[in-house]
Amino acid sequence: MIIQPATRTLSVKEYYFSVKNKEMARLNAQRAQAGLDSIINLGIGSPDGTPPVEALQTVALEAVKDGVHGYQSYTGIPQLREAFAAWYKRYYNVELDPSCEIQPLTGSKEGILLISLTFLNKGDGVLVPDPGYPTYTSASNMAEARIIKYDLLEENGWYPDFDALEKMDLTGVKMMWTNYPGMPTGAQATKELYRKIVDFGRRHGILIVNDNPYSFIRTKEHLSILEVPGAKEGCLEMNSLSKAHNMAGWRLGMVAGQADYIREILKVKSQMDSGIFRPLQLAAVKALEAGEDWFEKLNAEYYRRAEVAYRIMDTIGATYDRNAAGLFVWGRLPDGLKGADVSDRLLYDAGVFITPGFIFGKNGENYIRISLCANVETLERALEKIKSL
Amino acid sequence: MIIQPATRTLSVKEYYFSVKNKEMARLNAQRAQAGLDSIINLGIGSPDGTPPVEALQTVALEAVKDGVHGYQSYTGIPQLREAFAAWYKRYYNVELDPSCEIQPLTGSKEGILLISLTFLNKGDGVLVPDPGYPTYTSASNMAEARIIKYDLLEENGWYPDFDALEKMDLTGVKMMWTNYPGMPTGAQATKELYRKIVDFGRRHGILIVNDNPYSFIRTKEHLSILEVPGAKEGCLEMNSLSKAHNMAGWRLGMVAGQADYIREILKVKSQMDSGIFRPLQLAAVKALEAGEDWFEKLNAEYYRRAEVAYRIMDTIGATYDRNAAGLFVWGRLPDGLKGADVSDRLLYDAGVFITPGFIFGKNGENYIRISLCANVETLERALEKIKSL
Numbered sequence: 001m002i003i004q005p006a007t008r009t010l011s012v013k014e015y016y017f018s019v020k021n022k023e024m025a026r027l028n029a030q031r032a033q034a035g036l037d038s039i040i041n042l043g044i045g046s047p048d049g050t051p052p053v054e055a056l057q058t059v060a061l062e063a064v065k066d067g068v069h070g071y072q073s074y075t076g077i078p079q080l081r082e083a084f085a086a087w088y089k090r091y092y093n094v095e096l097d098p099s100c101e102i103q104p105l106t107g108s109k110e111g112i113l114l115i116s117l118t119f120l121n122k123g124d125g126v127l128v129p130d131p132g133y134p135t136y137t138s139a140s141n142m143a144e145a146r147i148i149k150y151d152l153l154e155e156n157g158w159y160p161d162f163d164a165l166e167k168m169d170l171t172g173v174k175m176m177w178t179n180y181p182g183m184p185t186g187a188q189a190t191k192e193l194y195r196k197i198v199d200f201g202r203r204h205g206i207l208i209v210n211d212n213p214y215s216f217i218r219t220k221e222h223l224s225i226l227e228v229p230g231a232k233e234g235c236l237e238m239n240s241l242s243k244a245h246n247m248a249g250w251r252l253g254m255v256a257g258q259a260d261y262i263r264e265i266l267k268v269k270s271q272m273d274s275g276i277f278r279p280l281q282l283a284a285v286k287a288l289e290a291g292e293d294w295f296e297k298l299n300a301e302y303y304r305r306a307e308v309a310y311r312i313m314d315t316i317g318a319t320y321d322r323n324a325a326g327l328f329v330w331g332r333l334p335d336g337l338k339g340a341d342v343s344d345r346l347l348y349d350a351g352v353f354i355t356p357g358f359i360f361g362k363n364g365e366n367y368i369r370i371s372l373c374a375n376v377e378t379l380e381r382a383l384e385k386i387k388s389l
Numbered sequence: 390m391i392i393q394p395a396t397r398t399l400s401v402k403e404y405y406f407s408v409k410n411k412e413m414a415r416l417n418a419q420r421a422q423a424g425l426d427s428i429i430n431l432g433i434g435s436p437d438g439t440p441p442v443e444a445l446q447t448v449a450l451e452a453v454k455d456g457v458h459g460y461q462s463y464t465g466i467p468q469l470r471e472a473f474a475a476w477y478k479r480y481y482n483v484e485l486d487p488s489c490e491i492q493p494l495t496g497s498k499e500g501i502l503l504i505s506l507t508f509l510n511k512g513d514g515v516l517v518p519d520p521g522y523p524t525y526t527s528a529s530n531m532a533e534a535r536i537i538k539y540d541l542l543e544e545n546g547w548y549p550d551f552d553a554l555e556k557m558d559l560t561g562v563k564m565m566w567t568n569y570p571g572m573p574t575g576a577q578a579t580k581e582l583y584r585k586i587v588d589f590g591r592r593h594g595i596l597i598v599n600d601n602p603y604s605f606i607r608t609k610e611h612l613s614i615l616e617v618p619g620a621k622e623g624c625l626e627m628n629s630l631s632k633a634h635n636m637a638g639w640r641l642g643m644v645a646g647q648a649d650y651i652r653e654i655l656k657v658k659s660q661m662d663s664g665i666f667r668p669l670q671l672a673a674v675k676a677l678e679a680g681e682d683w684f685e686k687l688n689a690e691y692y693r694r695a696e697v698a699y700r701i702m703d704t705i706g707a708t709y710d711r712n713a714a715g716l717f718v719w720g721r722l723p724d725g726l727k728g729a730d731v732s733d734r735l736l737y738d739a740g741v742f743i744t745p746g747f748i749f750g751k752n753g754e755n756y757i758r759i760s761l762c763a764n765v766e767t768l769e770r771a772l773e774k775i776k777s778l
Contacts, residue, residue, distance in 0.1 A: 002623045003563050003596045005653045006510045006532070018463060018659050046459035059668075060449040070435035070762075071637045074407060106495060106640075106662065113661040117531055121395045122511060138660035142506055143395070174392050207392045234391045248460045249666050251495075264394045270407050271527035272502040273495065277638050279448075280666070373459070 011141040016134065016359045017044050024353060031351065040352045040382045042309075042371050045183070045327040049246040049301070052294060054286035062279035072275025074266060076104035080281045083288040084239075084254050091216075092224035100259035101232070103266055104284075106276060108213060108240040108253035112139040115209055115236065115255065116175075118268045120145040125173035129160075130361030131184055133211065136177040148173065151363055154332065158187035162196055175207045176200075180223070181214040184360050184369045186324025189223050198228045198235060207261075208235040213253075216244035216295050218302050219325035232258040243327055245287040246298070252276065252284045302327070305372040308379035312354075312370060315386050316342065329370045330357070339368045350385040400530040405523065405748045406433050413742060420740065429741045429771045431698075431760050434572070434716040438635040438690070441683060443675035451668035461664025463655060465493035469670045472677040473628075473643050480605075481613035489648035490621070492655055493673075495665060497602060497629040497642035501528040504598055504625065504644065505564075507657045509534040514562035518549075519750030520573055522600070525566040537562065540752055543721065547576035551585055564596045565589075569612070570603040573749050573758045575713025578612050587617045587624060596650075597624040602642075605633035605684050607691050608714035621647040632716055633684070634676040641665065641673045691716070691761050697768035698759040701743075704775050705731065707757060718759045719746070728757045739774040 013019075020043065028038045050056070062068055075081070081098035088094045096102055105111040112135050120126055122144035128136045130149040140147050150165060152158045160178075178197055180189035194210075201208040210225040226237050236257035242248035255265060275281075309329040313320050318331030333342060339356035346352045355371070357364030374382075402408075409432065417427050439445070451457055464470070470487035477483045485491055494500040501524050509515055511533040517525045519538040529536045539554060541547045549567075567586055569578035583599075590597040599614040615626050625646035631637035644654060664670075698718040702709050707720030722731060728745035735741045744760070746753030763771075 001647070001649045001653075002591065002594050003508060005507055005656075006513070008510070009507055009653060009657055012656055012660055018655075021462070044460065048456070048459060050455050051458055056453040059452045063448045063452070064445040066439050067437070069440055069635055069638050070437060071433065071631075073410070110662045118394055118398055119392060121397070122533070124395070135660060142657070142660065144511070202391065205391050242460075246458055249458050249664070251663060251666060258390070260390045264390075264398060266407075267394075267401055268398055268531070271401055271524060271531065273499045274640060275638070277640060277669070 008142055008144055012138050020353070027347070036351065039347065040374070040378060040385070042374055042379070042382060043353045043355045044373070045243070045371050046248050046373050047243055047246045047327070048373050048375070049298065051246045051250070052287045052290045054289070055245070055247070055283040058286045059279045059283040062282050068278045072278050072281070074270045074275050076275060077278065077281050079285050080104055083285040084256070087288045088224065088226075088256065091222040092227060094224050094226045096226075096256050097259070101256055101262060103255050103262050103269065104276060104281070105238070105253040105255060106273060107242065107251035108211065108238040108255070109135055110251075111238045111253055111255050112136060112211070113142055114265060114269055114272070116140055116143040116145065118265050119175055119207060123172070124175070125170070127173060127176035127206070129177060129179060129182075131357060131364035131367075132177065132179060132360055133183050134359060146172070149361060152182070152185065153363060158182055158185040159193055160197070162200060165200060170204050170206070173204065173206055175209060177209055177211065178225070179211040181217070181219060181325035183214060183326060184328055184330050184355075184357065184364065184367070186321065186326045186328060186330050188219060188221065188323070188325050191223065191227065194223065194225045194228050194231075198225065198231045201234045206234075210235060210237045212237050213240040213243050214326035216298070217326050218299055218306065226256060236261055241284055241287055244295070245290060247284075247287060250280055250283070252280065302372050304376050305374070305379055308376055308383060309370040309372060312379070312383050312386060315383065316368070318368060327372050329372065331368050331370070333366050333368065338365055340365075342368055346386060350389050352382045352385055397531055397533055401527050409742070416736070425740065428736065429763070429767060429774070431763055431768070431771060432742045432744045433762070434632075434760050435637050435762050436632055436635045436716070437762050437764070438687065440635045440639070441676045441679045443678070444634070444636070444672040447675045448668045448672040451671050457667045461667050461670070463659045463664050465664060466667065466670050468674050469493055472674040473645070476677045477613065477615075477645065480611040481616060483613050483615045485615075485645050486648070490645055490651060492644050492651050492658065493665060493670070494627070494642040494644060495662060496631065496640035497600065497627040497644070498524055499640075499662075500627045500642055500644050501525060501600070502531055503654060503658055503661070505529055505532040505534065507654050508564055508596060512561070513564070514559070516562060516565035516595070518566060518568060518571075520746060520753035520756075521566065521568060521749055522572050523748060535561070538750060541571070541574065542752060547571055547574040548582055549586070551589060554589060559593050559595070562593065562595055564598060566598055566600065567614070568600040570606070570608060570714035572603065572715060573717055573719050573744075573746065573753065573756070575710065575715045575717060575719050577608060577610065577712070577714050578614075580612065580616065583612065583614045583617050583620070587614065587620045590623045595623075599624060599626045601626050602629040602632050603715035605687075606715050607688055607695065615645060625650055630673055630676055634679060635687070636673075636676060639669055639672070641669065693765050694761040694763070694768055697765055697772060698761060701759060701768070701772050701775060704772065705757070716761050718761065720757050720759070722755050722757060727754055729754075731757055735775060739778050741771045741774055
């Protein structure tokens with residue numbers, strides 16, 4: 001290379017699963033030669049189900065039409081913003097003005113970078129949960145912000161310790177990432193928790209960005225931080241169709257909040273990409289109309305899978321919370337065991353990949369995470385392999 | 390807002406067309422009340438045609454299947470990388486290793502930000518063409534790079550003046566954007582020009598990024614900078630299906646170059662988004678198989694449209710190059726006339742929107758740009774309106 005990459009990339013490793021997938025491909029080639037079956041991957045949380053049938057029909061009908069293939073507006077089609085608003089009203093009891101309080105996103109992962117670039121100057125402080133989604137950290141690095149991890153601990157129900165937060169040096173802190181139901185912990189918010197977070201942000205002039213893609217999975221209580229009175233003044237919330245509607249690959253998400261913030265985000269977004277393919281937006285409108293029956297069916301399957309995941313955790317000797325929500329079961333290993341070691345042993349000796357908790361932060365080191373994006377039969381095969389170790 | 394946006398956003402205005410579209414919506418409302426027809430928009434270059442039918446059939450068939458809705462790999466499916474490689478071999482006579490020299494992109498606009506974040510530190514110099522695509526500037530601002538405009542002038546055939554470049558202070562310059570066939574000028578590269586650019590980059594340790602989305606439009610000579618021997622060491626090239634295959638809204642592009650560079654870009658990309666929806670990737674594979682007959686038909690239409698655009702330019706008194714390529718006709722106004730004034734007069738008095746050249750840089754101030762993304766009938770209506778002024 002005649003020129004070296006920028007400093008901001010030095011802190012960024014290739015995404016963990018990107019590296020791990022290559023390792024598994026190598027191992028699978030060896031296993032095939034040795035006559036062994038492929039590794040069972042219980043790692044990534046990529047829903048394996050099919051989206052609402054109305055969404056599929058819509059994309060198939062719309063994509064073959066004339067006049068739908070040009071660039072789309074950055075703001076998204078009005079129908080999509082209205083559908084997001086109706087969905088927020090119906091399930092979260094939150095009023096959003098579709099004309100100015102909602103910005104569709106090419107998936108909410110894109111939104112994490114977009115929001116970071118919009119609000120964080122080099123050196124600005126950003127509070128990032130530990131354990132938490134690694135992309136909060138890497139997007140903060142892209143913006144060259146100063147990352148300040150805040151602890152989420154099992155003894156606090158994976159909630160922030162507000163006393164500890166208040167004692168931290170919050171000088172220059174501009175933003176805070178929160179995420180409930182939490183990934184990887186599965187901890188669910190309460191209205192009281194959201195009130196405390198909103199209040200904390202308001203008092204310290206810190207923009208709260210709540211990432212809320214899991215609030216339809218293994219839970220009936222759909223909570224939004226924007227439900228707290230006055231929250232929009234200091235909070236943004238991201239949401240997504242990836243998990244709730246089995247549409248992870250489609251790249252459909254949104255950010256909601258006060259018009260002023262949305263306008264700034266749009267300014268940056270309009271420089272970095274273009275609107276979402278119109279047939280996908282129309283399909284998203286249909287998906288967002290899904291009723292409680294859709295979620296009941298979706299969750300019945302995840303609850304069945306979770307039962308097998310609990311038995312895997314039991315076999316390993318890990319403890320877990322049956323009331324947790326989301327796409328994963330998060331298990332605490334017996335004292336003295338590290339997730340990294342357990343994960344490697346399961347991968348090399350049992351041919352089962354389970355994510356070690358350290359990749360979500362130091363507070364995850366004694367944990368492992370089982371994805372529920374594998375069917376019951378697959379999970380049972382993994383259980384048998386682990387039992388026979 | 391309790392917190393202010395980051396400094397990097399202050400330099401970024403809302404994208405010009407985003408603002409202009411709102412103005413036109415307002416004017417159209419007034420015109421409707423006054424019984425006038427809507428504004429004829431000859432601004433943005435969003436192809437109005439339909440993609441290759443095989444691509445449409447593929448997305449309609451694939452999107453309704455089970456098992457295609459999860460996250461896709463950041464690297465793109467192998468079939469897509471192989472299709473890009475075959476396309477580069479067939480049309481540009483460039484060999485690319487699909488396993489490591491091609492990175493699919495969610496449109497090449499995304500690629501401009503991605504490459505900027507990957508290679509540019511705060512304060513690093515980046516050479517940006519004037520006139521040129523405004524996104525090179527705004528992405529450089531996102532990376533907080535130091536933007537150094539280099540002149541493209543009609544008297545040099547819109548090529549860089551290499552003597553002038555050599556005399557510039559190139560200290561700390563890491564990257565240079567080039568774009569042929571050029572937007573907005575339509576100037577076509579030659580192998581000789583590409584050799585000079587590659588040589589310039591090599592001698593100064595400057596990474597050349599050539600943006601090449603127009604090389605199938607109103608031209609039969611498909612040139613790639615990567616055809617220059619040794620180019621991959623110091624050059625990247627971006628390409629796209631937006632124009633060549635009428636798939637602007639689909640968001641399908643790529644960047645090609647040496648594996649080292651691609652690996653660094655992938656590192657950043659894996660932090661900021663996810664892979665493209667699989668049915669869209671499979672449709673892209675089909676589109677990339679389009680033969681010369683597809684491009685002949687596509688261009689026959691653009692040549693017909695260009696004839697009307699030339700008559701509009703004649704009516705305005707602007708001069709233009711019949712040998713230019715790409716989606717636009719670029720016209721030089723008579724001395725003393727500014728594109729901004731002419732554009733406003735046409736918008737308010739004739740109800741026709743034509744892009745003023747200043748938005749592409751100071752060297753575009755005396756020019757206007759007509760998009761060929763409107764059919765012959767629409768262009769003729771615009772011509773009549775302008776004639777009757």
